[in-house]
Amino acid sequence: MRSFDEVAAQRARDRQNQLTKPPGSLGRLEELAVFMAGWQGRDRPELNRAQALVFAGNHGIVAQGVNPFPADVTALMVQNFAAGGAAINQICSVAGAELAIVPMDLDRPTRDFTQAAAMDMPEVHAAMSIGADSVDPKADILILGEMGIGNSSVAAAQAASVFGGRAEDWVGPGTGAEGDVLARKQRAVSTGIALHSPSTARETLAAFGGREQAAICGAILRAQELGLPVILDGFICTAAAAVLRRDDPEALAHCLIGHESAEPGHRRLIAALGMRPVLSLDMRLGEGSGAGVALMVLRAAIACHGGMATFAEAGIG
Template sequence: MPPASSPPPAPPFASLAALRAACLALPEADATARRSIAAHEAQLTKPAGSLGRLEELTQWLGGWQKRAQPRLDRVQILIFAGNHGVVQQGVSPWPQDVTVQMVQNFEQGGAAINQLARVAGATLQVVPVRGLAATADFTTAPAMTEEAFLDAVQTGYDAVPHACDLLCLGEMGIGNTTAAAALAAALFGGTGANWAGRGTGLDAPGVAHKARVIDAALAHHEAEMAAAQGASAAKGQRAKQLGAVTPVYDPLEIARRLGGYELAALLGATLAARHSGIPVLLDGFVCTAAVAPLARLAATGGLAHTRLSHCSAEAGHARLAEKLGLVPLLDLGLRLGEASGAALAVPLLQAAVACHNGMATFTQAAVSGRTG
């Protein structure tokens, strides 16, 4: 059965509480479609399980598309771009002007992702979030006000087309690996040294400085994050009495304080895809960190509609993927961002769908089945 033709209305994220509620009210995949795909797979002219992860990927795609025969006719790549006030701390060897220049390059068709999107047969859209205004320097203040954070999330939510078979997500933003590392440290523990990497080309002293900047940000927000955790814990006790499930602390407040506009938009787009039954390919470290709050809020399957396209060369990505239970499809040493890894994984999914939908069954091919 194809997805409903009329999409659900986008929820107005008027508060963190409203956003949190949307993050907790997550639809599940279609179990009937998954069973139909598995049953058909068992009849194809090959030993059971011989196509490895390709077989699981067809079930994943079909389950979220609600189709016994998954399709990839309409693949959408969304790149969200944003700027970061923490760049003032010298965490990147590139000037902030590069963000707007690269957005122009995307729009003119000159970037790597333009070529990869063409190979994948995907539609590419670039969204400069909040006009590429920079966030605050999160070593001294929250990166975003609540209003600005919710607006960025809504921007991502609204950017997702409902007539879409697969959504590929990526980002562009000088300084955003610092934000991603800070988010990972706050959500999963550790110091800046555990999560900071080379980003767009830092040397060893530069990485060490970046780690110290992250530690400074964590220290600056520690009291407020602890207060938010305490408030959520109190709510959790009350909710437990009422039979509800509430997260121990609020990952959204962490995302507001330590993230960025394009990271918030990635979170919103991933949430929109879940509500619309669209499977998602995540890109690298920044993209994975951006959606991690959804996994922490909805601990049982918050990212079930996603697959990790690749493991990037950025320090911390493999560790973060493991924390989230995400197994990458590719490992090519990429650290470019801009949805490059997600676009590269599209042909892999297309191959999985082609095998499932195009192979003959044992009966059709008059091939003898297994006897024991």
Template sequence: MPTPFVTLSDFSALLRDLPGPDAGSIATARARDATLTKPPGALGRLEEVAAWYCGWRGDARARVCAPQVVVFAGNHGVVAQGVSAFPSEVTAQMVANFEAGGAAVNQLAGVAGARLDVRALDLDRPTGDIATGPAMSEAGCVAALTAGWEAVDPGADLFVAGEMGIGNTTSAAAIALAIHGGTAADWVGRGTGLDDAGLAHKAQVVARAVAANPARGGLAVLAALGGRELAAMAGAIARARSQRIPVLLDGFICTAAAACLEAEVPGALDHALAAHVSAEPGHARLLDRLGKAPLLSLGLRLGEGSGAVLGIGVVQSALACHSGMASFSEAGISGAPGPEA
């Protein structure tokens, strides 16, 4: 089946016509929560997570049974500017590690019971050097969006987009600067392990990239400053919305890709929660701009989708309690205690 877009304008129009949550399921889920054998609000944010998820799935007693993780990989021309502690060859080497089951995300996906797929995107052909010009043409960005769109399993019931791409924290910082302003130093971090001099140089490269690519609009910024794996993540997140599949956002790079959707069409990320806040300093700032409070804060800075995969367990737990707990009447307990009980 062909994808429903062939231009960035088509994709923008698609974002404006995606489904929303089912209000009736949310209301029923909240009403059920009020009857469960616990004081009101005793499960804290888990209660809201459960209602959010039920709304998107259209099921007031939903459970997470088929989570999917897709790790997208791409190479970046900006690596030529010396912004990473590792060479581009590491991207392909890590893809092989994912495929062999040897990476952290493989282990975490196994614990969560999640399907894990890997999509490598033209690793032998890096994107353009954003310090001097655009990363991708419109056609190239559409191709990457399409790869992400097609990677989502319509049978999944929770989706995580991960990434691998040497140099992609530079791309993410440039996107954040272009969309939300400030200075390059506000958004850059050490990535794969830069020292102080490397960090200062990276900030200069990010500032040059935004100056060299005065794009406006979320999708235009994605094409100019992103990478193929970032565009693929954006395409996958949009496809998940089209299928009413809730999404857990990973770290700084995934969130920067998602931020392009929100900048293009406000509300495009209503089906997404921030699974965690990473150690990259720009990530907390970007989540704040997006109004996304993270579920976890563990000091992670690995990427791969690792933090979001950990978040799967939080959502699974929220739904297990919501859908599996007995009500006061079912348990034969008289009266519902108040929050101080």
């Protein structure tokens, strides 16, 4: 696994202090530039190639009536992605990211985690391998997103398993659950976390699923091997990533959280991780949309860092 290059990061900080602005006046943009410098190992980081991966999967937990939409919507949305008609297509276009959609056995949902483990260990490993193999080693930044009817229930169960708390602390509306649907969602998550007691990342993925969450974890681990910075999307993506902390407290050191989702559990999850989102725009769409918007902010940070003149270059001072 690659580690953060403190020498490159310090050189980036030194450069920030020489640019034609009051020190610290670009706020978080300066921090983001230094973060990128440390992970890219150069004091002037670049964003020539951005990759966006959206993994899609289906879930047996849908049988518990936890979602107002049927599972076949997942495949229909994958078709919409392929046709260029989704929000993530538009965001990647303006943000300058190459988008790839990776369906994960959509005709074979994971098992209902209120009845049994969602996946067996070979299924977990296979999904993680797909995620790892999907990462472009030539990329400068990786954006991760997901699509899957029922996967906000999976995320709530994963978060509760890793950080504790009741189902009610983590379960939110997702794609619009309310009333009886929301109550069923809370009961399903309560049943799942009472039934399963995983202690490792892979056991957590096996217990609750889904394939797209396991692929996200595989992609994160591969990115860490490459020293490739990652932008995570909202609640579902962040909950998937969080299970890796069970094996390694520094597993997400190379990751940014793109935005704070409007999904209620995401703020609690961000606090539990001790991380800070780039944006807060009341988004809760998933599919990598918030992470894609965060990429635009990251591009602004790197453009200022690399393109601004120093006081000496500008003849000031």
